[in-house]
Amino acid sequence: METFLIKALQLMMSLSLLVIVHEGGHFLFARLFKVRVETFCVFFHPWFKLFKYKPKNSETEYVLGWLPLGGYCKISGMIDESMDTEQMKQPPQPWEFRSKPAWQRLMIMIGGVLFNFVLALIIYAAILFTWGETYVETSQLPYGMEFNEAAHEVGFKDGDILISADGKAFGKYGAEVVSSVADARQVTVLRGGKETSVYIPEDFMQMLMADGHAFAQLRVSSRLNVVVEDSPAQKAGLAVGDSVVSINDNFVDSWNEAFSALEKVKAEKASNIKVQAYRGDELMDFTIQTDSLYKLGLLGTYPEYQTKEYSLLASIPAGAQLGVNTLKNYANSMKHVFSKEGVKQLGGFGAIGSFFPAQWDWLSFWNMTALLSIILAFMNILPIPALDGGHVFFLLYEIITRRKPSDKFLERAQVVGMLILFTLLIWANLNDVLRFLL
Numbered sequence: 048m049e050t051f052l053i054k055a056l057q058l059m060m061s062l063s064l065l066v067i068v069h070e071g072g073h074f075l076f077a078r079l080f081k082v083r084v085e086t087f088c089v090f091f092h093p094w095f096k097l098f099k100y101k102p103k104n105s106e107t108e109y110v111l112g113w114l115p116l117g118g119y120c121k122i123s124g125m126i127d128e129s130m131d132t133e134q135m136k137q138p139p140q141p142w143e144f145r146s147k148p149a150w151q152r153l154m155i156m157i158g159g160v161l162f163n164f165v166l167a168l169i170i171y172a173a174i175l176f177t178w179g180e181t182y183v184e185t186s187q188l189p190y191g192m193e194f195n196e197a198a199h200e201v202g203f204k205d206g207d208i209l210i211s212a213d214g215k216a217f218g219k220y221g222a223e224v225v226s227s228v229a230d231a232r233q234v235t236v237l238r239g240g241k242e243t244s245v246y247i248p249e250d251f252m253q254m255l256m257a258d259g260h261a262f263a264q265l266r267v268s269s270r271l272n273v274v275v276e277d278s279p280a281q282k283a284g285l286a287v288g289d290s291v292v293s294i295n296d297n298f299v300d301s302w303n304e305a306f307s308a309l310e311k312v313k314a315e316k317a318s319n320i321k322v323q324a325y326r327g328d329e330l331m332d333f334t335i336q337t338d339s340l341y342k343l344g345l346l347g348t349y350p351e352y353q354t355k356e357y358s359l360l361a362s363i364p365a366g367a368q369l370g371v372n373t374l375k376n377y378a379n380s381m382k383h384v385f386s387k388e389g390v391k392q393l394g395g396f397g398a399i400g401s402f403f404p405a406q407w408d409w410l411s412f413w414n415m416t417a418l419l420s421i422i423l424a425f426m427n428i429l430p431i432p433a434l435d436g437g438h439v440f441f442l443l444y445e446i447i448t449r450r451k452p453s454d455k456f457l458e459r460a461q462v463v464g465m466l467i468l469f470t471l472l473i474w475a476n477l478n479d480v481l482r483f484l485l
Contacts, residue, residue, distance in 0.1 A: 050405040057403040058396065059115060061416040063089060065163065065423055066118035072162030073120045074107075076155040083107075083142040086121035090114055115396070116472070122155070126457045135454050149446045156438045163424035164370070170417040171373075172366025178410050179356040180365075185209050185217035185224055186237075188350050190266040193303045197258040202245040205301070206266060207236035223376045225262045229255065230379070252383045267302035268348040271324075278344020283335040285345060289324040296321065302347025309343065374421050381425075396476065433464025 066089050077084050084107045092112030101108040112118070119127065124143025126135060139146045144155065191206040209217050209224065212231035217224060228234055229252040234245045248254070255262050269291040274281050291299060294308040295317070312320055320335040320343070335343055357365055399419070404411045430440040437460065445451045452460075 053405060053407060054400045054403045057407070057412055057415075058400040061403075061412070061419055062115050064416065065166070065420050066090065068162050068166045068420070069159040069423060069427070070118045070120050072158035072160070073122070073155060074158075075162075076158035077120065077122055077144070080147055080151040080155065081142060082144050082147060082151075082155065083123040084120050085123055086110055086119070088112060088121070089118045091116050091118070126454060126461055132454075132458060135458075149442055149451075153439060153442045153446070156435050156442060157428075160424045160428045160435055163420045163427070164374070167373070167417045167420040167424070168367050168370040170366075170413050170420070171369045172362045174410065174413055174417070175357040175365050175369070176359055176362035179354045181352050181354045182219040182221075183350050183352045185220040186211075188220065188265065190268050190301065190350065191237075192263040193266045193301065194263045195255070195258050195260040197251070197254040198262055200254070201247060201251060203236070203263075204238060207238050207243075207245075209263075210235040210237055210242065220265075223372070225255070226376055226379050228262065229383075256383065264303065265350060267350075269299055269302050269305050270348045271345055272348040273344075273346035275344030278342070279335045279337060280343045280345040283322070283333045284331075285322065285324065285333055285335075286326070289326050289331075291322060291324045291347075292330070293323040294320060305347065312337075370417070370421065373418060374425065377418075377421060377425055397480075398475070398478075431464050431467060432460035433468055437461075437464050 070087060070089070074084055074087055086108050088110040090112035091114040092110060093114060095113070096110050097113050098111040099108055121127070122144050124134065124139060124145040126132075135145075144152060147155075186208060188208055191208045192203075193205050194203040194207070209228075211217060212227040212234050214233075214235075215227070217227060228247065231247050234247060236243050236245060271285060271287055271289045271291065274285055274287050274289075291302075291305050293299060294305055295312055297308045297311075299305040299308055309320070318337060320337060322333045322335060324331055324333065337343065403415055427434050428436040428439065430436045441452050441457065441460070
């Protein structure tokens with residue numbers, strides 16, 4: 048329960064910030080061009096509002112809803128999710144959205160997306176300045192990778208070190224590695240000290256999504272790097288530097304395999320664990336008496352990461368570059384979303400919340416918030432009616448053709464767009480429920 052509350056709190060804080068910044072972008076550009084904003088709302092409020100306040104002599108009412116599905120600015124003279132068609136039947140007023148030049152209306156509509164993207168760049172710059180950049184080069188991972196079944200099918204083997212994709216060397220290890228592999232036709236790996244080619248089928252990303260597990264994870268050495276003092280492992284005689292080779296007679300070649308074997312033992316609720324490990328050249332036997340929580344007190348050896356520190360001035364361009372690269376990688380992954388397997392992977396608020404850490408960690412929180420800000424910006428600029436991108440599309444049409452779509456057409460497009468969005472929202476959150484139940 049505590050884990051759920053910590054993740055839920057982080058999700059709510061992140062979404063609140065992103066909605067305020069997004070709607071603030073619309074609000075500020077609207078006020079810049081002297082367009083009246085009737086309501087500034089964070090979260091939706093079917094049936095009741097948690098809070099509302101209208102300052103004296105202000106045209107805007109500020110509202111806090113209870114349903115964290117987004118927010119909105121009610122801008123005068125605009126066809127939006129409020130579907131205020133009665134207002135549109137009245138003669139246009141100078142302070143209304145529809146009375147302004149197309150370029151000003153365009154700036155108002157892209158304000159939310161622009162502010163979300165800028166927020167992400169600021170967060171990334173702040174992260175680099177505060178914590179620096181911790182990384183490891185993909186080709187320098189000493190123990191290689193552990194791959195999922197789909198990767199095994201096309202020829203990857205546990206322990207392979209990824210070198211290049213279609214001749215282009217992999218950079219720092221991160222999410223873009225998967226995109227590089229999926230888009231390549233040939234991946235070069237280092238296997239047993241020799242370079243080997245793995246040929247990638249065109250539907251490899253579909254195979255990965257159908258697999259349901261991460262393409263690969265860092266391979267961790269079974270050589271013990273941590274043995275906690277007074278832990279069951281230390282009491283059994285294990286020490287830092289020992290290399291585990293078997294657990295309850297199951298051979299293990301990495302800490303990943305050792306961890307899986309320990310999870311199996313934990314599920315069987317065994318009272319003790321037999322471990323074989325090399326100490327130097329000597330193979331030794333140990334028996335670990337487990338505690339009630341199965342906290343054994345030992346850990347394998349992870350690859351060594353490097354940390355690069357940034358000055359304030361250096362963090363700004365580096366943060367901007369990180370934001371742009373994140374946007375490119377996310378945009379590249381979107382081409383797989385509406386495939387048969389991609390639709391199954393759509394997730395709602397449960398999936399988003401699960402990415403936050405179980406224990407409060409500001410670095411993880413800000414990294415996730417920056418990523419969500421980029422996702423929100425990208426999704427909102429898609430040319431779907433009811434999204435900012437839909438309004439932008441119609442405004443660009445108006446600017447290019449000098450013909451404004453009729454209010455009736457815009458009303459119908461808004462309804463269609465809202466139906467599409469609600470369908471996707473229901474589908475994504477239904478996937479969350481099914482994943483939880485299954």
